[in-house]
Amino acid sequence: MKINMYPPCPQPELALGVEPHTDMSALTILVPNDVPGLQVWKDDNWVAVNLLENALFVHVGDQIEVLSNGKYKSVLHRSLVNKECTRMSWAVFIVPPHEANIGPFSELVNDQNQAKYSTKTYAEYRHCKFNKLPQ
């Protein structure tokens, strides 16, 4: 789990809480406080995610994108900071074991649908992503 805390920022238009990224998890469960700020990239725009009382956000992460051979997309997202309020979010990353081999499900790959992702262990995937190496 990761706890994100974004203190008030006097010039929120000049800063970001978290840079645009996709999560390398399979799924992420995000528990926000009551200060908005999460945005997702949709139809070539940053779109604010509405807060719903007592609701969690669930992101599809990179591993589900790979397993589904791109059918489910890992969501590109970022977070803004707020001028007056401290924003917080609790992120729970649901991940495979480090030694698990992750690649497109064989049922989804055939002559018409080539594998779009290489198969590698989750540890290798993390190493490549952290070091900005090609996957």
Ligand SMILES: O=C(O)CCC(=O)C(=O)O
């Ligand atoms: O604070 C947020 O709303 C997003 C945090 C996030 O994307 C992350 O921790 O991976």
Ligand SMILES: [Fe+2]
């Ligand atoms: Fe994230």
